[in-house]
Amino acid sequence: MSETPGPGNPNDIQVGDICEDCSxxxxxxxxxxxxxxxxxxxxSLIDGSPP
Structure with a gap:
């Protein structure tokens, strides 16, 4: 049985993960x-700026 992610972090993003920002x-x-x-x-892995 898998755990259901919490409503605050539905994708269960952790430190070290790569995700996409609003840009x-x-x-x-x-x-x-x-x-x-x-x-x-x-x-950002494109230009080093913060998201």
Whole structure:
């Protein structure tokens, strides 16, 4: 039986995962703060900018 992801982080993104930001840049996730309502931090793999 698989666990259902929580409503705050439905994709279960963890540090080290690559995801896409709202500008469609691939982003390396560098921090996840689920206490603050899931705040993801990372760096763009295209130009090094924060998402």
């Amino acid at each position: 469609f840049h691939p982003v390396l996730c560098t921090a996840v703060d689920e206490v603050a309502g899931v705040v993801l931090s990372g760096v």
